[in-house]
Amino acid sequence: xxxxxxxxxxxxxxxxxxxxxxxxxxxxxxxxxxxxxxxxxxxxxxxxxxxxxxxxxxxxxxxxxxxxxxxxxxxxxxxxxxxxxxxxxxxxxxxxxxxxxxxxxxxxxxxxxxxxxxxxxxxxxxxxxxxxxxxxxxxxxxxxxxxxxxxxxxxxxxxxxxxxxxxxxxxxxxxxxxxxxxxxxxxxxxxxxxxxxxxxxxxxxxxxxxxxxxxxxxxxxxxxxxxxxxxxxxxxxxxxxxxxxxxxxxxxxxxxxxxxxxxxxxxxxxxxxxxxxxxxxxxxxxxxxxxxxxxxxxxxxxxxxxxxxxxxxxxxxxxxxxxxxxxxxxxxxxxxxxxxxxxxxxxxxxxxxxxxxxxxxxxxx
Numbered sequence: 001x002x003x004x005x006x007x008x009x010x011x012x013x014x015x016x017x018x019x020x021x022x023x024x025x026x027x028x029x030x031x032x033x034x035x036x037x038x039x040x041x042x043x044x045x046x047x048x049x050x051x052x053x054x055x056x057x058x059x060x061x062x063x064x065x066x067x068x069x070x071x072x073x074x075x076x077x078x079x080x081x082x083x084x085x086x087x088x089x090x091x092x093x094x095x096x097x098x099x100x101x102x103x104x105x106x107x108x109x110x111x112x113x114x115x116x117x118x119x120x121x122x123x124x125x126x127x128x129x130x131x132x133x134x135x136x137x138x139x140x141x142x143x144x145x146x147x148x149x150x151x152x153x154x155x156x157x158x159x160x161x162x163x164x165x166x167x168x169x170x171x172x173x174x175x176x177x178x179x180x181x182x183x184x185x186x187x188x189x190x191x192x193x194x195x196x197x198x199x200x201x202x203x204x205x206x207x208x209x210x211x212x213x214x215x216x217x218x219x220x221x222x223x224x225x226x227x228x229x230x231x232x233x234x235x236x237x238x239x240x241x242x243x244x245x246x247x248x249x250x251x252x253x254x255x256x257x258x259x260x261x262x263x264x265x266x267x268x269x270x271x272x273x274x275x276x277x278x279x280x281x282x283x284x285x286x287x288x289x290x291x292x293x294x295x296x297x298x299x300x301x302x303x304x305x306x307x308x309x310x311x312x313x314x315x316x317x318x319x320x321x322x323x324x325x326x327x328x329x330x331x332x333x334x335x336x337x338x339x340x341x342x343x344x345x346x347x348x349x350x351x352x353x354x355x356x357x358x359x360x361x362x363x364x365x
Contacts, residue, residue: 005031005032005033005034006032006033006124007032007033007034007054007055007124008033008034008035008036008051008052008053008054008055009023009026009033009034009035009036009053009054009055009056009057009120010035010036010037010038010044010047010048010053010055010056010057010058010074011023011026011035011036011037011038011057011058012037012038012039012040012041012043012044012056012057012058012059012062012067012070013037013039013057013058013059013062013086014039014040014059014061014062014063015059016037016039018109019037019038019039020037021113022035022037022057022113022116023035023036023037025113025116025117026117026120029117029120029121033120039062039063040062040063040064040065041062041064041065041066041067041069041070042064042065044056044058044070044074045065045070045073045074048073048074048077048078049077052078053074053077053078053081054078054080054081054082054124055081055082055083055084055120055123055124056071056074056081056082056083056084057084057086057116057120058070058071058083058084058085058086059085059086059087059088060085060087060089060097061087061088061089068097068100068101071083071101071103072101082104082123082124083101083102083103083104084103084104084105084106084107084116084119084120084123085097085098085101085103085105085106085107086107086109086111086116087106087107087108087109088108088109091108091185094106094108095187104119104123105119105123105187105191106187107119107187107188107191108185108188111188114195115188115191115192115195118191118194118195118198119191119194122194122198143270144266144267144269144270145174145175147266148166148174148175148263148266149175149176149177151259151262151263151266152164152165152166152175152176152177152259153177155177155255155256155259156177156178156238158255159238159240159251159252159255160240160242161177161178161238161239161240161241161252162178162179162180162181162223162239162240162241163176163177163178163179163180163181163237163238163239164176164177164178164236164237164238164239165177165178165236165237166234166235166236166237166263167190167234167235167236167237168234173186174234178239180239181222181239181241190237193216193227193235193237196216196227197214197216197227197229197235200214200229212231213228213229213230213231213257213260214228214229215227215228215253215256215257216228217249217253219244222241223239223240223241223242223243223244224239224240224242224244224249224252225237225238225239225240226238226240226249226252226253226256228256228257228259228260230260230263230264230267231264231267231273233267233273234263234267236256236259236260236263238252238256240252
């Protein structure tokens with residue numbers, strides 16, 4: 001019997017063309033996804049009562065039953081459902097509604113389909129998530145939030161940054177120091193950054209590696225945007241309004257990298273990240289194997305014959321022996337000195353001082 005799809009996605013939007021486009025795009029993610037679109041909240045509730053819903057992509061401006069009520073009722077049926085809000089409401093109103101409904105992501109119309117699909121994959125875990133989960137227990141852990149906030153505030157003040165925040169997978173800031181520039185669609189921007197970091201994780205998986213830490217620097221019209229991923233679960237996002245300068249970029253990047261290590265330590269301390277892997281046990285020293293029969297030992301002393309060859313003793317000749325040598329040489333061939341320029345006679349050697357001095361020679365002279 002064939003198994004059903006791993007993930008069921010329900011799209012609720014009265015704009016039929018848009019809903020159909022989303023359904024076809026989600027279906028294109030692969031056979032693990034099943035997508036269905038309906039134009040009203042009532043039809044969405046009927047579908048939710050019959051089949052499991054893993055992801056709900058919904059507008060809130062719907063005919064009949066309000067979208068926020070629909071979200072609450074579907075959550076009552078499927079508490080683990082991921083809710084992605086797609087709306088044309090004014091940004092402030094949409095953000096307030098998303099916070100109240102505790103949605104997992106917010107998209108303003110018009111939006112990029114690639115961003116929405118990336119969010120769908122991340123929410124269901126179909127791709128390796130780079131940042132933290134929306135259920136991160138920061139609201140219940142005031143002490144860790146205070147500690148992280150202190151780290152971010154100090155770093156922002158030291159570096160003179162416009163804004164510095166720790167974000168999670170939902171695209172919202174968990175801890176913030178400073179405000180982003182006006183006119184920036186923060187959730188949309190963070191969604192784009194998530195896609196970049198997710199692509200980096202896919203590259204590392206070619207070598208069976210996971211994304212632990214990486215730094216991205218983006219030049220923007222009003223300065224630089226720096227992003228540091230932390231242990232494939234969280235990320236630091238920094239806005240620097242200083243003029244683009246290589247030395248400053250390196251200094252800010254190094255400071256954020258060091259801050260990421262401190263943040264990671266805090267997250268591990270509060271069990272928001274798994275503990276550091278244990279070091280492997282030290283290897284016990286093992287004795288060297290005994291040499292086999294017939295194999296010379298490495299430290300065996302050399303024989304006396306070998307020492308005699310390597311270190312011969314110098315033998316000094318007596319003066320009489322040297323004179324006898326030269327006498328014998330000249331007696332054998334008296335003309336050897338004239339025949340070869342490379343040969344000296346005994347008399348020439350004495351004149352040049354090459355023959356050892358003796359008292360007998362002095363008396364003769």
